Amino acid sequence: MTSTQLVEVVAGVLVRPDGRFLLASRPVGKVYAGYWEFPGGKIEPGEAPYAALVRELQEELAITVTAATPWLVQQFVYPHAHVRLRFYRVSAWQGEPQAQEGQQLNWQTPGQLDVAPMLPANTPILRALSLPAITALTCAGELGEDAVLAALPARLAAGLSLLIVREPDYARDQLASWVARLAELTRPAGCRLLVNAEPDWLAGWPVDGVHLNSARLAACRQRPDFAWVGASAHRPEELQHAAELGLDYALLGHVLPTASHPDAPPLGWQGLACQLASAGPRLPVYALGGLGDADLPAACEAGAHGVALMRGAWA
Structure with missing residues (x-):
């Protein structure tokens, strides 16, 4: 049964100077395990979205965000939850992303995706990444x-x-x-x-x-x-x-x-x-x-x- 409660989520689109962006697989034990997504997670009650972004990327990737801007918002109804994802473009961070939760990491080139399957709520972001600034x-x-x-x-x-x-x-x-x-x-x-x-x-x-x-x-x-x-x-x-x-x-x-x-x-x-x-x-x-x-x-x-x-x- 689909949940009617809206779950607020934040996701980070890490983009290198050459335009390549980071995807992470969902680890074993989570819903949609093995699907690829932009790293992030739930916003805690009373937590600002930007603060949630910094916390989640520190927990998942062991990096410290130093420059990020709000970008796109997506809503998607999964069988297990109704989620609203706030995507931030992350242009600078300290440290090299390292998987902290058993997930796989992969840098991708816009328009040349070579991992699958993609978590549905994240798919529209791929086309947006192929547009210039x-x-x-x-x-x-x-x-x-x-x-x-x-x-x-x-x-x-x-x-x-x-x-x-x-x-x-x-x-x-x-x-x-x-x-x-x-x-x-x-x-x-x-x-x-x-x-x-x-x-x-x-x-x-x-x-x-x-x-x-x-x-x-x-x-x-x-x-x-x-x-x-x-x-x-x-x-x-x-x-x-x-x-x-x-x-x-x-x-x-x-x-x-x-x-x-x-x-x-x-x-x-x-x-x-x-x-x-x-x-x-x-x-x-x-x-x-x-x-x-x-x-x-x-x-x-x-x-x-x-x-x-x-x-x-x-x-």
């Missing part, structure tokens, strides 16, 4: 296509792996031509190309997915049939809707003052953190609006997956 949006309608194309090679050389085409004033044919020019550079570099447009427009285009603006997100009732789908959001309810559709990521903003919305007050970092905490994001959320590369640490500290750059990407 920084994405960029085009604004050729403002800066000119030549300016974006001139700056793009440096961005790609620096590791840009997700580019969103955002040209709200382009007609369909003009947008198709622009996407084709971008694909000539992004495809050889292994950079995913998504387009903010009507999904029906993209048939036969050299793209990896579609990005939904907030109006299309509101009208959407099922995930569009693309390998990658993202959306723009402005409120926690929109983030929830994107998660319910099974989208891969969302953009949330605007965080700082921006020329695109001169009369709308920005969220600010505290506002961003409050919105993310309210939403309990089930999908990666990029902070957007008036940002540059240097804003990545602040965005992650607020609970975002990373930053989405528009004008700041092409300066």
Whole structure:
């Protein structure tokens, strides 16, 4: 019989500088023994989630966490329990992880999982780990296509792996031509190309997915049939809707003052953190609006997956 009591759990996603992340097997004697998961455990009554993370990773791995930021929240109903997992990305720690409870440990590369089976509540995290910390949006309608194309090679050389085409004033044919020019550079570099447009427009285009603006997100009732789908959001309810559709990521903003919305007050970092905490994001959320590369640490500290750059990407 399934328990109706919600069990609060914290999990740590230890990520090395090369992007590899740590998985642990569940030891003999525990439910789902032999399944792989991100290390962590139950939050004790009255215990703060971050404190629980530090304690659990010390007990399980003999490490001391020195840098971790809130990330994703997942709920899952198992036959034995209803759990809510709060995932933290752990970027720094003291000591080398060592199994303290008879479990196996294995470092994995995003997109190349070679252990199985995976504990179900942890599976969505694997796809999120393949998304970069920084994405960029085009604004050729403002800066000119030549300016974006001139700056793009440096961005790609620096590791840009997700580019969103955002040209709200382009007609369909003009947008198709622009996407084709971008694909000539992004495809050889292994950079995913998504387009903010009507999904029906993209048939036969050299793209990896579609990005939904907030109006299309509101009208959407099922995930569009693309390998990658993202959306723009402005409120926690929109983030929830994107998660319910099974989208891969969302953009949330605007965080700082921006020329695109001169009369709308920005969220600010505290506002961003409050919105993310309210939403309990089930999908990666990029902070957007008036940002540059240097804003990545602040965005992650607020609970975002990373930053989405528009004008700041092409300066």
